[in-house]
Amino acid sequence: MPQQKRSLSLAGHRTSVSLEPEFWAVFETAAREEGRSLAGLIAEIDAARGADPLASSLRVWALKRVQAD
Numbered sequence: 043m044p045q046q047k048r049s050l051s052l053a054g055h056r057t058s059v060s061l062e063p064e065f066w067a068v069f070e071t072a073a074r075e076e077g078r079s080l081a082g083l084i085a086e087i088d089a090a091r092g093a094d095p096l097a098s099s100l101r102v103w104a105l106k107r108v109q110a111d
Contacts, residue, residue: 050081052088052096059084059097068104 045060073080084100091099 050084052085059100061097061100065101065104068107072107
């Protein structure tokens with residue numbers, strides 16, 4: 043399935059992230075369930091990722107979220 047690109051502001055900078063729709067669905071559900079914005083959720087993951095690539099960190103976070111359910 044093709045990736046979907048989304049543009050976000052993270053730490054005061056505009057960036058784009060390309061992920062498969064299934065991953066975006068996990069983030070949208072998590073943000074809604076937690077009563078927060080998608081950008082806020084991704085900013086939190088971004089701040090905790092260290093030197094790891096953002097897209098990889100997002101995929102791992104989504105996988106852990108699904109496995110925890």
